[in-house]
Amino acid sequence: MATAEQKATEQKQEQNGDVDAAAETTEGLAIDAPASSYSLELSQDQRDIQDWAHGFAEQVVRPAAHEWDEKEEFPWPIVQEAARIGLYGFEAIAQFWADPSGLTFPIVNEELFWGDAGIGMSIFGTTLAVAGIYGSGTPDQLVEWVPQCFGTEDDVKVGAFCASEPDAGSDVSGYRTTAKYDEGKDEWVISGQKAWATNGGIANVHVVIASIDRELGSRGHAAFVIPPGTKGLEQGSKVKKHGIRASHTADVHLDDCRVPGSCLLGGKEKLDERLAKAREGASAKGQDAMRTFELSRPTVGAQAVGIARAAYEYALDYAREREAFGRKIIENQAIAFALADMKTEIDATRLLVHRAAWMGKAGKDFKAAEGSMSKLKAGEVAVWVTERAIQILGGNGYSREFPVERMHRDAKIWTIFEGTSEIQRLVISRAISGVQIK
Ligand SMILES: Cc1cc2nc3c(=O)[nH]c(=O)nc-3n(C[C@H](O)[C@H](O)[C@H](O)COP(=O)(O)OP(=O)(O)OC[C@H]3O[C@@H](n4cnc5c(N)ncnc54)[C@H](O)[C@@H]3O)c2cc1C
Numbered sequence: 352m353a354t355a356e357q358k359a360t361e362q363k364q365e366q367n368g369d370v371d372a373a374a375e376t377t378e379g380l381a382i383d384a385p386a387s388s389y390s391l392e393l394s395q396d397q398r399d400i401q402d403w404a405h406g407f408a409e410q411v412v413r414p415a416a417h418e419w420d421e422k423e424e425f426p427w428p429i430v431q432e433a434a435r436i437g438l439y440g441f442e443a444i445a446q447f448w449a450d451p452s453g454l455t456f457p458i459v460n461e462e463l464f465w466g467d468a469g470i471g472m473s474i475f476g477t478t479l480a481v482a483g484i485y486g487s488g489t490p491d492q493l494v495e496w497v498p499q500c501f502g503t504e505d506d507v508k509v510g511a512f513c514a515s516e517p518d519a520g521s522d523v524s525g526y527r528t529t530a531k532y533d534e535g536k537d538e539w540v541i542s543g544q545k546a547w548a549t550n551g552g553i554a555n556v557h558v559v560i561a562s563i564d565r566e567l568g569s570r571g572h573a574a575f576v577i578p579p580g581t582k583g584l585e586q587g588s589k590v591k592k593h594g595i596r597a598s599h600t601a602d603v604h605l606d607d608c609r610v611p612g613s614c615l616l617g618g619k620e621k622l623d624e625r626l627a628k629a630r631e632g633a634s635a636k637g638q639d640a641m642r643t644f645e646l647s648r649p650t651v652g653a654q655a656v657g658i659a660r661a662a663y664e665y666a667l668d669y670a671r672e673r674e675a676f677g678r679k680i681i682e683n684q685a686i687a688f689a690l691a692d693m694k695t696e697i698d699a700t701r702l703l704v705h706r707a708a709w710m711g712k713a714g715k716d717f718k719a720a721e722g723s724m725s726k727l728k729a730g731e732v733a734v735w736v737t738e739r740a741i742q743i744l745g746g747n748g749y750s751r752e753f754p755v756e757r758m759h760r761d762a763k764i765w766t767i768f769e770g771t772s773e774i775q776r777l778v779i780s781r782a783i784s785g786v787q788i789k
Contacts, residue, residue, distance in 0.1 A: 408466025453712025552586020
């Protein structure tokens with residue numbers, strides 16, 4: 352039943368002719384909800400989860416960041432602690448995803464990566480494997496494999512998503528890892544080398560993209576789960592990195608690695624149908640693949656927003672305290688305006704991230720590749736803001752004793768992985784122009 356206040360508002364809108372105008376506006380924007388429901392306010396639930404994630408980032412992650420960055424080791428105790436409080440695990444991810452607005456997972460990511468990006472990636476790198484299973488697997492495969500990616504509170508595990516190869520990163524059609532079906536044994540035999548895999552070799556579950564028919568390029572690919580302890584899968588060299596050094600990145604070698612037929616994500620029937628269509632030259636279901644990327648990119652963008660915000664806040668506090676020429680450095684427009692620009696860019700980026708996350712959850716078409724836009728902007732802003740933060744801290748900004756140096760090193764990877772900035776621009780420009788830009 353409408354309250355007196357609602358009735359009064361409706362009456363007023365009718366008098367002003369606003370009801371029709373509002374309906375027209377919402378129709379134009381293809382938004383189903385009534386115009387009056389539009390709000391940028393987070394719900395109480397979202398704020399509670401945000402506070403909880405922030406508390407963990409502030410009290411557990413940030414104090415440990417320097418140590419694990421210097422050690423360049425995977426921070427198992429911190430991941431265990433995240434599992435203990437319910438931030439890491441199957442149930443946690445399911446709960447974050449359940450939010451109908453789509454915002455909770457980006458919000459949690461922003462807070463965690465505000466704490467530290469290397470540790471953040473160690474905690475949420477597993478979600479890359481989960482996204483791979485979710486994107487291609489059947490409901491039964493989801494139930495079987497996703498919990499095994501996380502392990503349990505007492506026996507924490509991680510997952511890895513292995514797509515990139517030494518000679519093919521952006522150009523996914525160039526993957527050389529192959530999967531051949533052994534009909535007699537109902538097994539797949541996978542061979543090849545994967546590069547740059549986050550959690551590669553230390554994961555319980557590896558999700559591997561392999562080519563079934565190389566002539567079909569990316570349309571001849573399939574995703575496989577490699578169960579724990581499978582013979583033939585070995586970690587190659589661990590990568591020594593510029594940033595996110597707590598996160599484990601390594602090559603993965605697959606040498607005649609045999610997995611049961613059931614490890615093909617989506618199942619053989621669906622694969623055979625898809626390959627037959629591709630061989631007949633039927634138009635590719637490019638929208639499906641693109642949609643999967645558009646769905647995951649806002650979350651990646653939110654991580655970069657977290658790094659940028661951390662550096663901005665540190666620089667703001669520093670500028671308020673640091674004195675030069677007998678005054679606080681923030682009293683100089685050069686510094687204050689830089690901070691104003693940093694804050695503006697961060698807030699604008701978050702809006703792009705939240706828009707794309709909401710679009711994904713609401714099932715909207717990413718007509719202008721809005722997911723890619725959010726990731727592109729977030730990566731570039733994180734690099735720019737963290738560089739500005741170093742400048743504001745002067746010599747201290749360049750020292751490892753202050754965190755903005757680490758944040759700047761960490762930020763750079765957000766313009767490279769999950770699709771480089773150039774690839775995001777390619778996707779956006781193709782989406783807005785309809786032209787096959789090269
Ligand atoms: C720390 C880290 C973690 C990673 N984690 C994972 C992971 O978990 N799983 C995984 O599968 N991969 C992972 N990657 C790999 C990452 O996704 C690739 O490095 C990335 O996709 C770029 O591929 P590439 O390195 O082969 O560069 P290339 O594809 O060789 O690109 C080199 C340069 O050329 C540009 N370029 C290429 N093609 C075009 C074009 N058509 N138009 C314009 N410019 C172009 C690129 O933008 C880039 O600047 C990770 C990488 C790093 C460094």
